[in-house]
Amino acid sequence: MTSTLPAVAGTAQDGAPLALELSGLRKVYPGPPEVRAVDGVDLAVHPGEMFGLLGPNGAGKSTTVGMCTTRIRPTSGHATVMGLDIGAHAARVKRRIGVVTQTNTLDLSLTLEENLRYHVRYFGWSGRASRDRAAELLDRFRLGDRRRAFPEQISGGMAQRLQVARAIAHRPQVLFLDEPTAGLDPQSRIALWDLVQELRADGLTVVLTTHYMEEADALCDRVAIIDHGQVLVCDRPQVLKDVHGAGATVELVLQDPASEDTVARLEQLGGVTTVERTDDGLRLFGDDHDGLLARVVAAASGAGIRDVSVQGSTLEAVFINLTGRDLRE
Ligand SMILES: Nc1ncnc2c1ncn2[C@@H]1O[C@H](COP(=O)(O)OP(=O)(O)OP(=O)(O)O)[C@@H](O)[C@H]1O
Ligand SMILES: [Mg+2]
Numbered sequence: 402m403t404s405t406l407p408a409v410a411g412t413a414q415d416g417a418p419l420a421l422e423l424s425g426l427r428k429v430y431p432g433p434p435e436v437r438a439v440d441g442v443d444l445a446v447h448p449g450e451m452f453g454l455l456g457p458n459g460a461g462k463s464t465t466v467g468m469c470t471t472r473i474r475p476t477s478g479h480a481t482v483m484g485l486d487i488g489a490h491a492a493r494v495k496r497r498i499g500v501v502t503q504t505n506t507l508d509l510s511l512t513l514e515e516n517l518r519y520h521v522r523y524f525g526w527s528g529r530a531s532r533d534r535a536a537e538l539l540d541r542f543r544l545g546d547r548r549r550a551f552p553e554q555i556s557g558g559m560a561q562r563l564q565v566a567r568a569i570a571h572r573p574q575v576l577f578l579d580e581p582t583a584g585l586d587p588q589s590r591i592a593l594w595d596l597v598q599e600l601r602a603d604g605l606t607v608v609l610t611t612h613y614m615e616e617a618d619a620l621c622d623r624v625a626i627i628d629h630g631q632v633l634v635c636d637r638p639q640v641l642k643d644v645h646g647a648g649a650t651v652e653l654v655l656q657d658p659a660s661e662d663t664v665a666r667l668e669q670l671g672g673v674t675t676v677e678r679t680d681d682g683l684r685l686f687g688d689d690h691d692g693l694l695a696r697v698v699a700a701a702s703g704a705g706i707r708d709v710s711v712q713g714s715t716l717e718a719v720f721i722n723l724t725g726r727d728l729r730e
Pocket of ligand 2: 462464503
């Protein structure tokens with residue numbers, strides 16, 4: 402693993418508190434069957450960082466976030482948020498964090514405005530300050546004209562924006578987003594990415610879980626790839642791709658699903674390491690750019706190629722190289 406851990410728990414080398422530090426964090430759900438959901442995770446997230454936990458379904462992302470946000474009690478190990486131990490100082494930790502969980506937790510009996518206002522009231526804000534804050538956030542998150550609506554009356558994208566607005570309403574320092582864009586249409590997903598990047602520009606530390614490699618790559622300063630409750634690698638996306646990735650990824654869009662023969666022919670091509678099926682064709686990972694595209698096109702010429710594109714390495718290729726599996730399997 403390539404992340405650097407500080408000498409003193411919860412602090413960086415310069416003595417300033419880390420936004421988040423996990424050491425030997427473990428969660429075993431009692432069985433039967435017993436599940437080692439998080440199996441000895443060490444991570445350090447610096448203030449202002451946008452940090453990604455990338456992994457397939459069941460990797461342990463939500464359990465990790467659940468422990469960091471005091472919702473799930475660790476079986477063993479430690480975690481600190483802004484230097485505060487999550488077990489010993491849970492109440493103080495809660496004031497410093499904002500959380501968007503994987504499932505919608507908006508209060509369905511309250512309007513959008515009330516969801517925000519009551520949230521900050523809970524954190525001790527005055528009536529006036531909470532009204533002002535709700536108005537400011539509704540405006541900023543483009544929800545102002547729906548402030549009297551109820552959560553069930555708005556779109557999934559709007560509901561997700563409201564959840565983020567609520568999570569930052571009490572001005573936390575660290576924001577946890579667990580699969581914030583799962584189930585959103587592409588347009589809402591991009592709108593949410595923009596929002597998260599704005600928050601980050603304001604200095605907020607963001608910890609984001611996702612199983613979308615593009616999301617982790619595009620948004621995060623550093624990414625930890627997690628599988629079976631363990632961190633496989635942790636570094637900047639570009640470093641991960643350079644060190645662990647394939648040389649190139651070729652996307653083939655085909656008229657019809659590729660035959661087994663075509664797949665076998667492509668798998669045997671020199672320079673091709675993996676071939677996988679996509680919704681509309683095939684994706685190939687190769688260890689070198691050189692002449693790869695021409696060889697692939699020649700080998701797949703009988704398969705009705707509608708489009709073809711080649712790009713450098715991806716985090717998906719990193720995951721495949723490390724585990725032999727696909728992120729979506
Ligand atoms: N309350 C629970 N009791 C028992 N097992 C659980 C519980 N919650 C999660 N698990 C198991 O722990 C493992 C990790 O689950 P977790 O939800 O943390 O993964 P994840 O990476 O968030 O997955 P997803 O992408 O599906 O959200 C899985 O095998 C899951 O089935
Ligand atoms: Mg999850």
